[in-house]
Amino acid sequence: MNARINGLLRAGLLASMTVMPCTAAFAHGEGTPHEQPIWTWTPEQITQHVSRVRAGDDLTPKSWPGGARVAVSISFDFDTEPVWIGFQEQSSPSYMSRGEYGARAGMPRILKLMDKHDIPGTFFIPAMTMELHPEVVAQLKDRDDVEIGFHSYVHENPMRLTAAEERKVYAQAMDIFMKHVGRKPVGFRSAAWDLTESTVSIVKEMGFLYESSMMADDRPYALMVNGKDTGLVELPVEWILDDWPLFQISWPAKHVAARNADDVYSIWKEEFDGAYEEGTMYILTTHPQVIGHRYRMAMLDRLVAYMKSKEGVWFATHEEIARYVKEQAAGK
Template identity: 30%
Template sequence: MALTIDFDAEELWLAEDPANAARPGVLSQARYGAEVAVPQLLNMLKRLGIPATFFVCGGDAERYPAIVESVAAHGHEIGHHGFTHRSPHLMERDQEVEELDRGLSVLRSFQDRIMGYRSPSWDISPNTLDLLVENGFSYSSNMMDAIFPYPHPRHDLVEIPVHWSLDDAPHFWFDATSWDRTIRSSREVAELWGEESSAIHEEGGLVTLTVHPQIIGRPGRLRMLEAFLTGMRSDDRIWFARCHEVASAVRDSAAAARA
């Protein structure tokens, strides 16, 4: 199981609508995620002894350097989540290069080697995988085509697969503009995550759980997340790993198969 935490604070809302820069009420959700939820998540993970991978927007790392320093100090992996939260498929190649370069420049000040990349909203462009290889990334975490991590056939990258069902945003993110996104109860989401995780583990696959501090960080949801992780932790057959550790295991297995 790979617990992944997408730390996108103000950059999320600015990418949604640049006019949000003048809406302090909207941006307060981002501040809650950074200043309230991340410390609580770090304390929870310390209690449970579970490592995580935090995918961080470079712009948000600049806003909250002490928070990102704390993530690294707790031994968690830091991955690239764009500099802004704009999706690569909306960019020209040179813009995507700049996003990667700016994000790497910031994130490397917190952790020497940034090995993984997750795009905002899991959207990539036809150039993304090439650029990841050129920049020395070890893995991508953006595809929904498998429940097992796998080597990309034409790129020197391992894929850590994801799915919306194991993400908190589709279930909890309220849309205040259209009101067409309803907020599910924590009980419903825990049931859904439990069913999906159990089925994946029965097949020997990888559960990649994705949460966002400003979404999962409400008190009731944090309580549910801790109970869910505690249940998973009680099964000694489950390996809790940072994403770069999963990628390394896949590479080792592929090398052994070729030998």
């Protein structure tokens, strides 16, 4: 790895979400001239680099189940302490308590909201969250309206790992996942939505049905590696449809959001209205330690009520959407 980038990583300066994605591609490029400045790369080298992981076919089906106009799925990334200790490199009791808030205060409110509106939820959970909060995982796995997806070991930054390290840490995380959940996950979400060039191939090798960390579309799509369809469904995400950048306060990442709930409501509602109009898909990502605060839960309650007031909205887990679009695409 480039020594300067390595130094910055050690200093924690690349932990910020705002600087990570653009540096990420250069950290582990197998076969890329990553030791050279980008302006010295040839057009062919840049094109080859960009083409490694790409979006394939749009997998939006002709119609959603029951003739619904739009598929809606809400994910709750139950990151707790690992997001601070693993990704943001913070270890003080204060930061740990912020993660703990998600388990103690956020989760009961989220489950209450799911029950109130009778909607399913997809929970992406780092293995170490399962170790730290097994009682919450036990509660989730017994519900038939819950999908539990794979979300790293300790919310480690994948960009700091070699391919071999990434394989090893995911295998270790999967053992812990199986111990707590007892069934294999079908959904993979990378920590902090960043991927190495090896991640998609590892996800494929591990037998996942879908990946959900990429942003090439608002619609579900086929995930391609080096021009070949991997067979993985991508359920894309977006920072504007994530509570973390809109609400979270993260001093180490120099990120202070804490927006007015009405601002966020207007973004999330209009994105939903657009998806409804286009007949596509709406995926919202939240974190119990972020959305779980009272004024934010009141806003989410209002948003779900609004979506439910419209005709033809299919609320589903990510798994249900991925299975459906894959089946429909196979039948085309």
